[in-house]
Amino acid sequence: MLRRPMTVLAGVILLAGCDLDKTNPNAPTQEVTLGSADGLIATAVGLQARFGASTAAFAYAAGLVTDELAAVSAALVTISDAENGVVTPGAGFAADYWNSEYRTIKTANDLITGTGNVTMDPGTRSGILGMAYLVKAAAIGELVQGFKQVALDTYNTATPVFVDRPAALAATLALLDSAETELTAQAVSSQFTTQVLARGFDLPNTVRAYRARYQRLAGNDQAALTAADAVTRTVFSVLPFSTTVRNPLNVLSSGSSGVLPRDAFRLAAPAGDGRVTFHVTAAVITGRIGTPLDNFARYSDAAASIPTYYPDEVLLIKAEALVNLNQLAAAKAVVDSVRTDCPGLVPNDPNPCLPESTVALTRDALLAEIYENRRFELFATGLRWEDTRRLGAVGAGAPGKRCWLPYTIGERNANPANVPPDPEGTDAPAFPATC
Numbered sequence: 001m002l003r004r005p006m007t008v009l010a011g012v013i014l015l016a017g018c019d020l021d022k023t024n025p026n027a028p029t030q031e032v033t034l035g036s037a038d039g040l041i042a043t044a045v046g047l048q049a050r051f052g053a054s055t056a057a058f059a060y061a062a063g064l065v066t067d068e069l070a071a072v073s074a075a076l077v078t079i080s081d082a083e084n085g086v087v088t089p090g091a092g093f094a095a096d097y098w099n100s101e102y103r104t105i106k107t108a109n110d111l112i113t114g115t116g117n118v119t120m121d122p123g124t125r126s127g128i129l130g131m132a133y134l135v136k137a138a139a140i141g142e143l144v145q146g147f148k149q150v151a152l153d154t155y156n157t158a159t160p161v162f163v164d165r166p167a168a169l170a171a172t173l174a175l176l177d178s179a180e181t182e183l184t185a186q187a188v189s190s191q192f193t194t195q196v197l198a199r200g201f202d203l204p205n206t207v208r209a210y211r212a213r214y215q216r217l218a219g220n221d222q223a224a225l226t227a228a229d230a231v232t233r234t235v236f237s238v239l240p241f242s243t244t245v246r247n248p249l250n251v252l253s254s255g256s257s258g259v260l261p262r263d264a265f266r267l268a269a270p271a272g273d274g275r276v277t278f279h280v281t282a283a284v285i286t287g288r289i290g291t292p293l294d295n296f297a298r299y300s301d302a303a304a305s306i307p308t309y310y311p312d313e314v315l316l317i318k319a320e321a322l323v324n325l326n327q328l329a330a331a332k333a334v335v336d337s338v339r340t341d342c343p344g345l346v347p348n349d350p351n352p353c354l355p356e357s358t359v360a361l362t363r364d365a366l367l368a369e370i371y372e373n374r375r376f377e378l379f380a381t382g383l384r385w386e387d388t389r390r391l392g393a394v395g396a397g398a399p400g401k402r403c404w405l406p407y408t409i410g411e412r413n414a415n416p417a418n419v420p421p422d423p424e425g426t427d428a429p430a431f432p433a434t435c
Contacts, residue, residue: 035117041124041128043107044111044196047108047132047309048198048239050107053103054103054142058146059099060248061097063384064079064093065087066384066400068265069260070289070295074254074256074258075258078145079202080287080418083291088280090409093257098408098411099408101255104135106155109132111128112129115129119193126182126185126186127193127197129178130180130207131184133176134175136209137173137175137179138331140172141217145382145385149164149165149168152168159418161418169214173215176211179203179207180208183204189259200240201237201239202317204235206237209227209308210308211227212225212228212231213309215227224318225317225318228317231345239307241304245381247303247305250299261380265294266280273352274353280297281297288322307381307413310350313374315334328363332361332366335370339354340352341353350376357369371387376388390431394433396428398433407420
């Protein structure tokens with residue numbers, strides 16, 4: 001299991017304003033922690049916990065402003081407001097998403113800098129560096145799916161400059177290249193795999209899968225296809241939790257920040273789609289503002305792992321790239337391999353157990369089929385939000401309620417010269433929004 005406490009989402013509590021590179025005053029000093037191999041190992045273990053927390057914060061925020069998650073009856077008003085796309089700059093869930101990702105980036109930066117100043121086993125160093133580059137890339141990649149601009153160069157500066165989405169995606173891909181370079185140049189040590197790496201977390205394949213994910217977001221179809229083909233199909237990489245260190249999405253299934261799946265997810269699925277029962281359990285629950293809710297299935301268990309990616313995400317990225325490269329028959333074959341997965345190559349993966357699609361071999365029909373499969377395959381990963389933007393399905397009453405979240409008040413107070421204006425107002429934009 002992960003060996004550091006997980007951050008829990010703050011609900012509507014506004015996190016204190018701070019720069020994006022803040023040191024925890026209750027922890028050992030940076031010099032002490034990063035000045036020894038043991039300190040770096042402990043920090044690398046903690047990085048995985050932070051990665052799990054920030055990934056959960058992204059999935060929570062994205063699910064809330066799309067058609068995936070909604071507020072439970074005990075949730076506070078800002079949570080139920082957000083499910084209708086109403087988000088103030090002081091909304092706690094947005095602040096927690098932002099701050100959690102930058103805590104993850106801070107820890108990754110500490111490791112990237114610290115490993116050059118300490119004598120340690122070369123294979124342990126390569127593993128720590130590969131992990132740090134990967135997780136930093138993941139945090140930036142998650143940020144660009146919720147915020148229109150982000151800060152990249154945050155190390156040892158209180159006033160980082162913000163960059164646009166193309167620059168952030170380029171930085172994400174460069175970090176993934178650095179991660180792969182470290183992991184291939186020097187084999188990781190047994191010390192790294194036994195003392196640092198979380199059980200079930202596959203670094204090389206997560207690097208490749210994320211390269212496919214972010215090449216897709218950047219619009220680089222051939223690069224996305226090449227990256228997708230490099231991912232080993234028999235691997236399911238996850239971040240583990242336990243009954244002591246609980247899965248954050250399990251924690252957030254009740255209480256003042258609580259959300260559960262909208263029953264619309266289950267009701268919209270094809271008859272017999274096994275992915276529904278993998279993700280949700282049918283229930284009769286009324287949300288805070290009357291939204292009908294189901295229970296989580298996977299995340300009903302406090303010890304459930306969070307996937308770093310689902311294996312069939314990679315195939316759906318491949319299928320979309322093939323469509324965009326005008327290889328329509330090949331794209332349909334890939335989609336059909338996802339639909340007919342039953343059982344799959346990987347244990348505990350969502351299995352649709354559906355027949356092959358009867359969709360026509362046209363670009364529009366195939367893309368619609370791909371996005372429909374992404375909806376049911378990738379539930380509660382946060383990726384639905386980006387898909388609604390790409391489909392032009394954003395605005396009041398649409399599957400995606402907003403294009404972007406506002407920047408936090410704390411960040412704006414700490415860095416007023418560089419934080420951009422909020423790209424949208426408090427209310428959901430009119431449909432169809434131009435993101």
